[in-house]
Amino acid sequence: xxxxxxxxxxxxxxxxxxxxxxxxxxxxxxxxxxxxxxxxxxxxxxxxxxxxxxxxxxxxxxxxxxxxxxxxxxxxxxxxxxxxxxxxxxxxxxxxxxxxxxxxxxxxxxxxxxxxxxxxxxxxxxxxxxxxxxxxxxxxxxxxxxx
Amino acid sequence: xxxxxxxxxxxxxxxxxxxxxxxxxxxxxxxxxxxxxxxxxxxxxxxxxxxxxxxxxxxxxxxxxxxxxxxxxxxxxxxxxxxxxxxxxxxxxxxxxxxxxxxxxxxxxxxxxxxxxxxxxxxxxxxxxxxxxxxxxxxxxxxxxxx
DNA sequence: TCAGCTAATGCAACAGTGTAGCGTTTAATG
DNA sequence: CATTAAACGCTACACTGTTGCATTAGCTGA
Numbered sequence: 001x002x003x004x005x006x007x008x009x010x011x012x013x014x015x016x017x018x019x020x021x022x023x024x025x026x027x028x029x030x031x032x033x034x035x036x037x038x039x040x041x042x043x044x045x046x047x048x049x050x051x052x053x054x055x056x057x058x059x060x061x062x063x064x065x066x067x068x069x070x071x072x073x074x075x076x077x078x079x080x081x082x083x084x085x086x087x088x089x090x091x092x093x094x095x096x097x098x099x100x101x102x103x104x105x106x107x108x109x110x111x112x113x114x115x116x117x118x119x120x121x122x123x124x125x126x127x128x129x130x131x132x133x134x135x136x137x138x139x140x141x142x143x144x145x146x147x
Numbered sequence: 148x149x150x151x152x153x154x155x156x157x158x159x160x161x162x163x164x165x166x167x168x169x170x171x172x173x174x175x176x177x178x179x180x181x182x183x184x185x186x187x188x189x190x191x192x193x194x195x196x197x198x199x200x201x202x203x204x205x206x207x208x209x210x211x212x213x214x215x216x217x218x219x220x221x222x223x224x225x226x227x228x229x230x231x232x233x234x235x236x237x238x239x240x241x242x243x244x245x246x247x248x249x250x251x252x253x254x255x256x257x258x259x260x261x262x263x264x265x266x267x268x269x270x271x272x273x274x275x276x277x278x279x280x281x282x283x284x285x286x287x288x289x290x291x292x293x294x
Numbered sequence: 295t296c297a298g299c300t301a302a303t304g305c306a307a308c309a310g311t312g313t314a315g316c317g318t319t320t321a322a323t324g
Numbered sequence: 325c326a327t328t329a330a331a332c333g334c335t336a337c338a339c340t341g342t343t344g345c346a347t348t349a350g351c352t353g354a
Contacts (some may be wrong), residue, residue: 020321020330041311056333061312063331079277081228081312081340098271109268121256123285124245130226130279140272167301167350188340203304208341210302228311229340 019071028063029054029087031071038084038097038106076130081145097130100137107137164217174200175210176234179220185231185244185253223277224254237238244277254284 002130009031011021019025031047032039039047041060046054064085067073073085079099084106120126152188157176158168166172178194179186184283189209195202211232213218221235226246229255245254 001246022321022331024332047254054180058313059332059336066331077224077228079224081224081230083228085193098158100266101274104260107271109271120245120280124256125250125288127282127283129281130280132277133267133271133273134276135272141270141272169350171303171304205305205342206303213302 013072017072019066019070024048024059025063027051027055027059027068029067029072032067032085032087035086037108038076038078038086039059040078040082040084044085062130065073069071079132079134079137096133098133098135100139101141102136105137109133123140160219164219166217168199168212171185171195171206172213174198174202175207176214176219179232179234182233182253185221185223185225185233187225187229189229189232191232226279226281229241229253243280245284247282247283247287248281249283249287252284252286256280259262 010026013014017065019072028044028050031044033052035047038132041064045055045057045060045065048060048116064073064075064083065081068075071088074088075083075085079086086108096107096109099105100107157173157180161168161172161176166187168293174195175191178198182194188211191211192202192204192207195207211220211230214232215222220231220232222230223244225231233255243256244268245256247254248254
């Protein structure tokens, strides 16, 4: 019995998908797993830097692409035209996202499940839906002194 | 009684907003008015080219920006990280969009009105919502020989 | 009609995000 | 340990969008 049958660490997850367990790849997945919000390429790179993980910009892109290909991560386009990545926790990732217009953070709203498929006009076939709610997150809605 | 009080042409609309009626600006607005789908900067530029309207890339960007500022046009980020523009027809533009994953076109689905605000978790305050449904449009769903 | 003001233009150069090519490194395997 | 190719890391590039600035040309008022 190996750890592969119970992939709960980043290394296990990577190996389970037939990928090589490399320093950058593990670190990237760790960052994504630890994050509650979808992260941009830049934010992930910054996190790696803080952890002292040397990495190349291109390698990071390629690892993210690989994670998406493997179905481990999910990629979405924010309103700032930047890809943001997050690990796929929900089975189909069929939930909405909340974009805070003040702090720019992106949150997952698992509570919101799309129920609008019924309203699709004739001829249109839905594959997936992306719902981004814009507004202020709890942290930014709360009264603050500074800005 | 001048035409300004009844701004139904692109020139009138521009003048009514205190903008100068220039060749490119009129042409850009005309293109947007004539289109049923939100258009990217590139698509608009291509349309201008076809109409024989000489223009500069930057000027086009600035005109689009101005139109958005004036509330004449609306800007949204597609899934390909490209801004797409459309004239604001609906009062609040509170409707969904459909992105065809095959031909890349973006359609307005006025029938779909967001009714998900009720489900927002506590602490989140919604400003607006952007719902993008992905799938195949009627044109691409229909059986075709070529690709 | 014409001069003056400045919004708008057009050119060049730049910035940020993401990709492609390619030689080198290194994780996995026997 | 030798082998092999996946992954790396570097350079260079493509694309979308922005900034600076001198020039042009709408609008206004005489």
